Amino acid sequence: MSEQMQISFILNGERKQVLVPMRLHIIDFLREKYELSSPRVGCEHGVCGACTIRVDGELARGCLMLAVQADGKTIETLEHLTQTGEIKxxxxxxxxxxALQCGYCTSGMLITAADLLKQGKPASREAIRDHLSGNYCRCTGYEAIVDSIEAVMKKRVESGKRAAR
Amino acid sequence: MKAAPFLYVKPKSIDEAVALKERHGASARYLAGGQSLMPVLNFRLDRPDLLIDINGLSELRGVSNSGSGVKIGALTRHAEVAKSEIVKSQLALLSECIPHIAHPAIRSGGTFGGSVALADPAAEWPACCLALDARIVLRSSKGERRVEAKDYFLGLYDTARTENELLIRVEFPAVAAGTKAVALELARRRGDFAIAGVLAQAKKTGVRLENVRVVFFGISDRPVRLSAVEQGIAEGQPMETIHQAIDAGINPDDDIYQSGATKTHLAKVLLGRAVEQLRQ
Incomplete structure (x- = not known):
């Protein structure tokens, strides 16, 4: 066994084949190897949510996932959600x-909110807060973040109804 | 905050995983969802030489019926337990716990078996195992063995699982139809570990509650079932008498946020709310 491992995965829509150190978590890997700056290295123990990424379409704590564990998986960062226009x-x-001040939590907030929005159902402010419960923001007091998500959700549900008519 | 160097291997069978662990012993760790192991590695509270990633063992994933009961594979994610129709219809107590279990990004990664193997005293799944008389199935090269939940949780992060055994699934006996379940806890933030928590389950017959089960968690070094409290509720004893049984049964340590006395008080408050919900 060596200390590196060959992996193959899809990163933001592109197939990658790369040799990765076994001990590296995926956020350090994405930031250093691919210069993707949206996933943050925050608490590095799964509490703050600033490292949130999508793995096979599901939310994941990047700091608790090894880069080698990306093998065979589809990884999406906020850069990809921005590029596809999913959360424009x-x-x-x-x-x-x-809905931000320092911006450190913002990537995680957006990607977590996108997960709720893609369910396509209206949610109460309490349900929005519950969904964001794993993401810390130390600047805003959350109010403006919840306002933004609620407003977009209402608009999307409305336009969905119009489209269905 | 970076893990010390380790080697990583992803076995393709349970036999291979167990053989690797038995070869490397205490210097190796099984890696399941990683939601507790990875923080420990990042903090360098633990520095194993080898991680044995069991996530390739798809036979360990999923919820299914077994005879009259339900079995939950060790690699079943919290989010999968939440979505499972079998759990919703047959293990209501587990469904009640879901809102309290971490956050969406952790529920998608964390595993049922990982939680039971770790045995955090404030975690919900170990408390459910105790409340529902689950059997924990452990695998080694010698084969499988089953341990009753009441004999499995031995102390703080301490269980009957020996160093090299792999927890492969948890088996729940059938719960009587019409049983009502409540899971309540207090935490500083929704989804964080409980300051105090209570699971309560009973069948309501007229005004009486029967087959009462009560398990407290977050208030001791392991989940705690108090039969005197269960009996008190079943007999309709006054709450003061039941509180005395709680005082006699638990003695929480102080932590950096709460005193032991506060935790005991909160356990009583939660039990009161739980009993009220069971009686509705």
Whole structure:
């Protein structure tokens, strides 16, 4: 056994084949190897949520996942969600509502909110807060973040209804 | 905050995983969902030489019926337990716990078996195992053995599982139809580990509660079932008498946030709310 391992995975829509050190968690790997700066290295013990990424479409704590564990998986970072336009409305609303100050938690907040939004159902403010419960923000007091998500959710549900008519 | 160097291997069968662990012993760790092991490695509270990633063992994943009961594979994610129709219809107590179990990004990774193997005293799944008389199935090169939940949790992160045994599934006996279940806990943030928690289950017959089960968690070094409390509830004893049984049965240590006395008080408050919900 060596201390590195060959892996093959899909990163933000592109197939990658790469040799990775076994001890590296995936956030350090994504930031250093691919210069993806959206997933943050925050608490590194699964509490703050700043490292949140998508693994095979599900939310995951990047700091608790080894880079080698990406083998065979599809990894998405906020850069990809931005590129596909999936959360363009949410990002615009975050700016409009000033739902960030230092911006450190923002990637994790957006990707976690996207997970709730893609369920396509209306949710109460309490349910929004529950969904964000694993993401710390130390600046905003959350109010503006919840406002933004709620506004986008309402708009999407409304336009979904119109489209269905 | 970076893990010390280790080697990583992902076996393709249970036999291979167990053989690797038996070869490397205490210097190796099984890696399941990693939601507790990885923080420990990042903090360098533990520095194993080898991680044996069992996530390739798909036979350990999923919820199914077994005879009259339900079995949950060790690698079943919390999110999968939450979605399982079998759990919803047959193990209501587990469903009641879901909102208290971590956050979406952790529920998708953390495993049922990992939680039971770790035996955090404030975790919900170990408390459910105790409340529902589950059997924990452990595998080594010598074969499988089953341990009753009441004999499995031995202390703080201490269980009947020996160093090299792999927890492969948990088996729950059938719960009587019409049984009502409640899971309540207090935490500083929704989904964080409980300051105090209670699981309560009973069948309501007229005004009486029968087959009462009560397990407290987060208040001792392991989940605690108090039969005197169960009996008190079944007999409709006044709450003051039941509180005395709690005082006699638990003695929580102080932690950095709460005193032991506060935890005992919160356990009583939660039990009161749980009994009220069972009687509704």
């Amino acid at each position: 409305d949410l990002q615009e609303k975050f700016v409009e509502r000033n």
